[in-house]
Amino acid sequence: MTAMKLTVRVVLMMFVILGVVTLYVSYTAYYSSTLKVKQPVTYRTPFRDIKITAVHPKPPEKACHSVETQLKFDCHPENFPTKEMCEYRGCCWIATPARKKPISSPDPLDSQAPVDVPYCFYPGNYSAYRVINTEKVFTGTEVLLKRDSPSYYPKDIQYLNVNFNYETPTRLRIKIYDSVANRYEVPIVLDPARQPPHDPAYRIHIQNDTFHFKVIRKADGKHNETVLMDTSLGAMIFSDQFLQISSLLPSHNIYGLGQHRSHLNLNTSWSRFTMWNRDHFPIEEDANLYGSHPFYLVMEDSGLSHGVFLLNSNAMDVILQPTPAITWRTIGGVLDFYILLGPTPIEVVQQYTQLVSRSFMPPYWSLGYHQCRWGYNTTSRTLDVVHRLRKAGIPQDVQWNDMDYANNYMDFTYDPEKFGDLPAMVTQLHSEGLHYIMIVDAAISTAHTKGSYPAYDLAIEKDILVKDGFGKQPIKGKVWPNETVWPDWSHPDATDYWTHVVSLFYDKVKFDGMWIDMNEPSNLGNNDSVTLCDFNSTLENPPYLPAVANYTLRFMTLCATAHQSLGRRDKGLDLPGLHYDLHNLYGLMMAQASYKALERSRELRPFVISRSTYAGHGQYGGHWTGDNSATWHDLRMSIPAILNGNMYGISMIGADICGFHSDTTPELCQRWMQLGAFYPFSRNHNEQGTIDQDPASLGPGVAASSRRALLIRYKLLPYLYWLFYRSHVYGDPVVRPLFFKYPQDQITYRIDSQFMWGDALLISPVLTQDTTHVNAYFPRDTWYCLYSGKRRDSLGEYYNLAAPLDIINLHVRAGHVIPQQEPSLTTTESRKNPFKLLVTLDEFSHSSGELYWDDGESLNTHDRKLYTLIRFKTLKNKIYSRVDMLGYKDDLLKLEQMTVFGMAQKPKQVKVKSNLHDDFYYDDSHNVLYVNKMNITLYEAFVVTWTFTEIKDLS
Numbered sequence: 030m031t032a033m034k035l036t037v038r039v040v041l042m043m044f045v046i047l048g049v050v051t052l053y054v055s056y057t058a059y060y061s062s063t064l065k066v067k068q069p070v071t072y073r074t075p076f077r078d079i080k081i082t083a084v085h086p087k088p089p090e091k092a093c094h095s096v097e098t099q100l101k102f103d104c105h106p107e108n109f110p111t112k113e114m115c116e117y118r119g120c121c122w123i124a125t126p127a128r129k130k131p132i133s134s135p136d137p138l139d140s141q142a143p144v145d146v147p148y149c150f151y152p153g154n155y156s157a158y159r160v161i162n163t164e165k166v167f168t169g170t171e172v173l174l175k176r177d178s179p180s181y182y183p184k185d186i187q188y189l190n191v192n193f194n195y196e197t198p199t200r201l202r203i204k205i206y207d208s209v210a211n212r213y214e215v216p217i218v219l220d221p222a223r224q225p226p227h228d229p230a231y232r233i234h235i236q237n238d239t240f241h242f243k244v245i246r247k248a249d250g251k252h253n254e255t256v257l258m259d260t261s262l263g264a265m266i267f268s269d270q271f272l273q274i275s276s277l278l279p280s281h282n283i284y285g286l287g288q289h290r291s292h293l294n295l296n297t298s299w300s301r302f303t304m305w306n307r308d309h310f311p312i313e314e315d316a317n318l319y320g321s322h323p324f325y326l327v328m329e330d331s332g333l334s335h336g337v338f339l340l341n342s343n344a345m346d347v348i349l350q351p352t353p354a355i356t357w358r359t360i361g362g363v364l365d366f367y368i369l370l371g372p373t374p375i376e377v378v379q380q381y382t383q384l385v386s387r388s389f390m391p392p393y394w395s396l397g398y399h400q401c402r403w404g405y406n407t408t409s410r411t412l413d414v415v416h417r418l419r420k421a422g423i424p425q426d427v428q429w430n431d432m433d434y435a436n437n438y439m440d441f442t443y444d445p446e447k448f449g450d451l452p453a454m455v456t457q458l459h460s461e462g463l464h465y466i467m468i469v470d471a472a473i474s475t476a477h478t479k480g481s482y483p484a485y486d487l488a489i490e491k492d493i494l495v496k497d498g499f500g501k502q503p504i505k506g507k508v509w510p511n512e513t514v515w516p517d518w519s520h521p522d523a524t525d526y527w528t529h530v531v532s533l534f535y536d537k538v539k540f541d542g543m544w545i546d547m548n549e550p551s552n553l554g555n556n557d558s559v560t561l562c563d564f565n566s567t568l569e570n571p572p573y574l575p576a577v578a579n580y581t582l583r584f585m586t587l588c589a590t591a592h593q594s595l596g597r598r599d600k601g602l603d604l605p606g607l608h609y610d611l612h613n614l615y616g617l618m619m620a621q622a623s624y625k626a627l628e629r630s631r632e633l634r635p636f637v638i639s640r641s642t643y644a645g646h647g648q649y650g651g652h653w654t655g656d657n658s659a660t661w662h663d664l665r666m667s668i669p670a671i672l673n674g675n676m677y678g679i680s681m682i683g684a685d686i687c688g689f690h691s692d693t694t695p696e697l698c699q700r701w702m703q704l705g706a707f708y709p710f711s712r713n714h715n716e717q718g719t720i721d722q723d724p725a726s727l728g729p730g731v732a733a734s735s736r737r738a739l740l741i742r743y744k745l746l747p748y749l750y751w752l753f754y755r756s757h758v759y760g761d762p763v764v765r766p767l768f769f770k771y772p773q774d775q776i777t778y779r780i781d782s783q784f785m786w787g788d789a790l791l792i793s794p795v796l797t798q799d800t801t802h803v804n805a806y807f808p809r810d811t812w813y814c815l816y817s818g819k820r821r822d823s824l825g826e827y828y829n830l831a832a833p834l835d836i837i838n839l840h841v842r843a844g845h846v847i848p849q850q851e852p853s854l855t856t857t858e859s860r861k862n863p864f865k866l867l868v869t870l871d872e873f874s875h876s877s878g879e880l881y882w883d884d885g886e887s888l889n890t891h892d893r894k895l896y897t898l899i900r901f902k903t904l905k906n907k908i909y910s911r912v913d914m915l916g917y918k919d920d921l922l923k924l925e926q927m928t929v930f931g932m933a934q935k936p937k938q939v940k941v942k943s944n945l946h947d948d949f950y951y952d953d954s955h956n957v958l959y960v961n962k963m964n965i966t967l968y969e970a971f972v973v974t975w976t977f978t979e980i981k982d983l984s
């Protein structure tokens with residue numbers, strides 16, 4: 030920037046500041062002069078009285094009747110809308126027959142009734158903010174807004190800044206915040222802006238009078254321009270505890286807004302997604318669950334795609350309506366949007382994970398099969414299951430314990446009777462090539478004698494616990510060990526505290542990872558005691574309450590007024606943080622502390638699985654989808670759940686295989702083991718009191734097909750590991766919906782009963798009872814059956830595939846080279862086996878692939894370049910390799926066998942490097958070539974050639 034420009038900018042900024050101050054000083058005068066006051070009214074609801082201080086003019090009848098049903102945005106989303114209340118707000122009231130369910134007399138349950146066409150809606154051009162200054166700056170455009178008349182919520186923010194920051198060619202940030210006072214902002218570190226781009230993929234349009242904006246994807250050679258966001262309808266409200274903005278969506282194909290149980294493709298025909306992390310098993314569709322991910326991805330009609338992330342951690346409702354449009358309603362913080370322009374869905378996920386963080390690099394063993402249950406109540410029972418699986422020939426890498434191991438459910442203790450030899454048990458597991466993980470709950474027990482329980486004593490000493498609503502005492506509640514307190518992960522010393530207590534336990538028990546639970550945080554006790562919370566605070570009683578369970582934010586968790594360390598709510602005032610703002614970050618921050626504690630105490634790659642999550646969680650750990658049930662519906666809905674997790678950058682994700690609650694059945698468990706063998710995180714887990722459901726316990730049929738599915742997983746682990754490396758470094762999702770690969774094929778937009786590993790493997794499980802066929806969609810491409818190599822050229826069709834009880838349908842796309850390894854019963858063993866390549870030729874006989882290899886457990890091997898990366902490519906009649914990085918050398922890196930699908934005819938000769946090689950076999954029923962005993966050292970470049978005519982010299 031030249032000095033001249035800089036001076037201009039400084040002068041302009043001074044003008045703006047002066048303007049703000051002048052306007053701020055005179056704002057009270059403005060405020061009352063534009064107000065249309067009648068008598069203040071008190072409006073009674075069964076829960077509380079609402080004082081109405083501002084009454085807006087009634088909109089003209091005509092203006093109301095001209096609003097089409099599709100364009101109605103709810104002006105009275107909270108309890109008990111009435112005509113009178115609606116008109117005080119200056120909104121239109123039409124009791125529309127379009128509503129499926131009429132609004133009856135006040136009924137408390139109605140406040141969380143399904144959303145629908147509103148009776149009370151905004152007239153067009155509902156007054157909100159207007160622009161009083163616009164400035165082009167180096168990073169984009171900055172706009173200053175003023176509110177002329179009050180909204181119908183307390184404490185309107187009168188002056189707002191709206192910064193349009195051009196962060197990268199495909200990333201635009203729009204931050205809307207209070208011009209005068211600081212407010213709470215989500216304290217997580219995001220990817221910083223780059224040099225402002227010269228020619229970004231987007232442009233913006235700003236309307237001045239009634240402020241609204243559009244974000245437009247610019248046209249390119251092939252596509253017309255598309256409006257991605259358009260806030261011209263609804264009403265933008267920014268008051269202290271009610272922030273709302275609506276935006277038109279360019280299509281109905283919207284995904285994300287987790288965490289909820291729902292189909293992948295969200296329903297825009299009136300649905301509400303509440304975000305407020307809670308301990309609740311996924312049973313109702315769309316209800317708020319353990320995590321919050323205020324992010325969505327849209328497939329535009331052109332097949333291009335974009336994503337939008339709202340960086341806000343307060344309790345919120347997100348409404349989708351058939352306009353199609355989205356409305357965000359949050360009760361704190363600021364509106365801080367990141368718009369990611371893709372344009373492919375994979376690029377949207379790459380851009381999102383670049384922003385919030387890429388997923389952690391898992392240890393290799395964690396890709397194996399995990400066995401867990403609540404009810405392995407002694408060490409010998411725990412070991413029995415390991416040996417039962419071993420005996421049945423079922424691979425397993427990790428054995429887990431639920432709370433059974435702990436002494437009176439206390440973290441970092443073990444039961445002296447039932448688990449007295451836990452250290453020895455873990456040593457034994459290690460000697461058998463397995464790993465061990467135990468549960469660790471968020472809450473810390475208070476019941477013990479002083480000096481006997483470091484997890485509590487040290488927390489008191491370091492003063493790192495969450496405090497009550499008056500900031501006095503550690504807030505107390507009740508979890509499994511009876512009375513508990515909660516570490517405040519936002520405290521600067523919390524990670525050191527956690528590292529200390531984790532290390533003390535690790536000194537005794539050489540566990541390999543942590544399963545962190547109850548970290549929404551869950552509180553099973555009743556925290557309505559007046560000594561705990563400031564019940565009269567508006568934080569406990571916000572003027573708008575999102576559709577949280579039991580009509581209160583503190584239901585089964587800490588109170589909203591509980592004090593935490595991080596947070597500053599007012600300029601110049603160093604106020605404590607509040608659980609009100611930080612609640613949704615509790616699990617994320619616990620995962621971060623646990624990741625660091627593991628890294629420091631074990632000095633190996635951490636492995637953390639957490640129940641509660643927030644945006645950016647994937648960098649610290651994985652997730653299991655919570656306490657599901659042994660039902661076919663739960664089996665079915667696990668697919669959208671794992672696909673969503675991958676879209677949020679949480680690559681290591683799985684559902685409890687065979688179901689957590691209630692007894693499973695052999696048939697359900699058999700199908701679930703087949704599907705679960707293809708979850709990124711493959712763990713079988715169930716509840717105390719239910720039958721055993723490890724795959725060796727339900728009869729020979731379940732055992733045999735579980736073994737078969739898991740052996741395929743184990744064989745494919747080198748490919749899965751490469752996918753995790755891609756996810757860690759480039760942000761590619763490990764598992765993907767079909768539309769990620771085929772964004773031009775609209776049939777794929779709604780498919781969530783099948784999914785893919787990377788671009789190569791299509792998984793088409795059976796998801797219903799008594800079913801031995803699967804109706805599977807094959808996008809237009811060439812596919813090979815993974816088992817036989819049988820080729821299928823699809824034009825984009827459904828095929829009815831045979832799916833006998835012992836089989837899961839697996840197909841590979843043409844064009845890949847997939848590294849494999851002969852499976853063993855643990856990865857410790859399979860990593861010693863020679864490699865194989867599966868080559869799937871496309872119509873031009875091309876294919877390509879990579880192998881990423883390292884020691885599987887050291888820290889930061891990618892950054893420290895302690896890995897080996899080998900590329901494979903086929904061209905015409907040869908496959909060759911290139912070693913792109915040689916940072917990990919291992920004598921076991923041998924290529925022994927190669928299978929080529931789609932080899933049009935039997936080769937006459939095969940040459941490995943420069944030698945003729947006799948040991949090959951051609952299956953002419955499916956056109957598959959098998960080359961055996963190749964004995965190639967993988968970290969040297971090689972070439973394998975085949976010819977269809979005999980020639981002397983191939984070189």
Ligand SMILES: *[C@@H]1O[C@H](CO)[C@@H](O)[C@H](O)[C@H]1NC(C)=O
Pocket residue numbers: 160163235236237
């Ligand atoms: C809004 O005001 C700015 C600055 O005065 C101007 O550049 C812009 O064109 C206006 N926008 C519209 C849509 O009128």
Ligand SMILES: *[C@@H]1O[C@H](CO)[C@@H](O)[C@H](O)[C@H]1NC(C)=O
Pocket residue numbers: 404406407447
């Ligand atoms: C462990 O659980 C089994 C099965 O529920 C039960 O039979 C056994 O008595 C329990 N053992 C102990 C030590 O609690």
Ligand SMILES: *[C@@H]1O[C@H](CO)[C@@H](O)[C@H](O)[C@H]1NC(C)=O
Pocket residue numbers: 511512
């Ligand atoms: C649980 O804690 C409460 C209060 O902290 C105490 O009164 C009660 O006796 C405890 N119960 C048990 C079983 O220890």
Ligand SMILES: *[C@@H]1O[C@H](CO)[C@@H](O)[C@H](O)[C@H]1NC(C)=O
Pocket residue numbers: 559562563564565
């Ligand atoms: C809350 O308000 C009620 C009624 O005004 C009062 O009696 C009570 O003491 C207040 N409680 C607290 C914790 O301030």
